[in-house]
């Protein structure tokens with residue numbers, strides 16, 4: 001029974017990832033930001049769900065949670081992310097919001113990976129998947145939501161580096177585009193529901209291996225151009 005750590009399970013894609021991973025028989029450690037939400041989810045998702053509470057930008061809180069975990073983590077899915085500030089065009093930027101977007105979407109995933117790495121290395125076949133976005137692909141010249149796009153582009157580069165560094169240690173790493181998903185972030189008019197996206201991401205998590213490490217995949221298994 002693989003152990004999965006999933007961040008940002010309180011709503012959206014993260015919630016659905018946790019729900020489906022549990023239905024597949026995994027033990028799920030899921031992070032939320034509020035103790036109240038942790039309690040609600042524990043009641044809702046059952047015994048194999050273990051809520052942990054941290055903000056992904058809070059290094060000390062993440063370290064405290066990692067220190068209390070003694071079992072291996074087979075799969076880390078870092079899902080938590082933000083779309084960024086209201087004003088984020090190249091011609092009119094909210095720079096404080098831009099910094100926050102980089103902190104949550106780029107620095108935080110790396111911090112979470114580094115902090116839980118000893119537990120991931122303790123697994124027989126550790127895997128790391130991080131929710132990125134096609135909006136960060138350098139192959140598209142679109143400029144809306146540029147803080148978000150830039151953060152996901154930077155995240156992709158960081159993940160490529162993590163994959164390179166962890167391959168010799170047997171850990172496979174992928175950036176994942178979840179599709180355009182009907183969540184608070186994606187909006188009601190998006191292409192697919194969270195159920196479809198999460199199903200695909202968990203399939204990827206199951207099949208990701210060292211042969212395919214360091215790549216950028218969509219939820220349906222197709223490869224996305226960097």
Ligand SMILES: NC(=O)c1ccc[n+]([C@@H]2O[C@H](COP(=O)([O-])OP(=O)(O)OC[C@H]3O[C@@H](n4cnc5c(N)ncnc54)[C@H](OP(=O)(O)O)[C@@H]3O)[C@@H](O)[C@H]2O)c1
Pocket residue numbers: 007008009010011012013014032033034054055056057079080081082083104131132133134177178179180181182183184185186187190
């Ligand atoms: N929806 C889409 O169409 C789409 C497309 C491409 C990529 N993505 C990516 O997929 C991931 C999930 O997106 P979503 O649509 O499910 O978004 P969402 O509905 O807005 O949910 C975002 C999740 O991230 C958590 N989160 C945000 N900031 C956090 C922080 N500082 N610390 C801890 N948790 C934090 C939220 O927790 P709270 O409930 O506490 O706020 C929530 O659980 C994101 O990385 C996003 O960039 C989404």
